[in-house]
Amino acid sequence: MSSLEIYLAILVMAVVNYFTRVFPFIFFIKKEPPLYIIFIEKYFPPVIMMILIVYTLKDIDFKIYPYGFKELLGICVTAFLHLSIKNYLISIFGGTIFYMALVQYL
Structure with missing residues (x-):
C-alpha cells in the first residue's frame, strides 16, 4: 500500500469513529x-x-x-x-x- 492509501484509510476510520460518537447527540438531543x-x-x-x-x-x-x-x-x-x-x-x-x-x- 502506498502512503496515500494508508492516510485515506486512517481518515475514513477517523470520520466513521467520530460519526458513531456524535450520532446519539444529533438525533436524540431535542426529544x-x-x-x-x-x-x-x-x-x-x-x-x-x-x-x-x-x-x-x-x-x-x-x-x-x-x-x-x-x-x-x-x-x-x-x-x-x-x-x-x-x-x-x-x-x-x-x-x-x-x-x-x-x-x-x-
Missing part, C-alpha cells in the same frame, strides 16, 4: 429517545453479564479437579462487587482481574 433505546439502555448490561457467565462456564467439566472452583469463585466475586458497588464496569473488570489472578497463581 426523548424512543422506547426501544430506553429498553436497550436498561437491559443491555445485565444481558452482557449473563453472556459472560455462560461463556465462562460453557467448557467447564465439573467432574474433574478443580471442579470449576476458579470460575465459580470468579463469578461470586463479580456478583459481590456488583451488589456492593452497583457498577457494571467495575464488576466486570474486577471479576476478570480476580479470575485471571486465580488462573495464574493457583
Whole structure:
C-alpha cells in the first residue's frame, strides 16, 4: 500500500469513529429517545453479564479437579462487587482481574 492509501484509510476510520460518537447527540438531543433505546439502555448490561457467565462456564467439566472452583469463585466475586458497588464496569473488570489472578497463581 502506498502512503496515500494508508492516510485515506486512517481518515475514513477517523470520520466513521467520530460519526458513531456524535450520532446519539444529533438525533436524540431535542426529544426523548424512543422506547426501544430506553429498553436497550436498561437491559443491555445485565444481558452482557449473563453472556459472560455462560461463556465462562460453557467448557467447564465439573467432574474433574478443580471442579470449576476458579470460575465459580470468579463469578461470586463479580456478583459481590456488583451488589456492593452497583457498577457494571467495575464488576466486570474486577471479576476478570480476580479470575485471571486465580488462573495464574493457583
